[in-house]
Amino acid sequence: MNGFLKELLRLRRGAWEMVASTLIALGVIMLMQPFVMELFTYSFIVTLIGTVMFVIVSHFAE
Incomplete structure (x- = not known):
């Protein structure tokens, strides 16, 4: 893997951000797009969804 x-x-911040x-x-x-x-x-x-996810993920460990 x-x-x-x-x-x-492992719920690391970098990948989820x-x-x-x-x-x-x-x-x-x-x-x-038109x-x-x-x-x-x-x-x-x-x-x-991306914005809410970013706010939540910003609290994950490095």
Whole structure:
């Protein structure tokens, strides 16, 4: 098992912050794209989940 998955399973901050940041970025991209209405529809919830996840994960151990 590689280091990233080990950090996820051990609840380490770095790996989970990367996942949360990726969700936030994905939500913003979904919000700005003009082609698929379903992506636009779910963009807010994806960004919100990423933001809440980042706030929670910021309290994990290094």
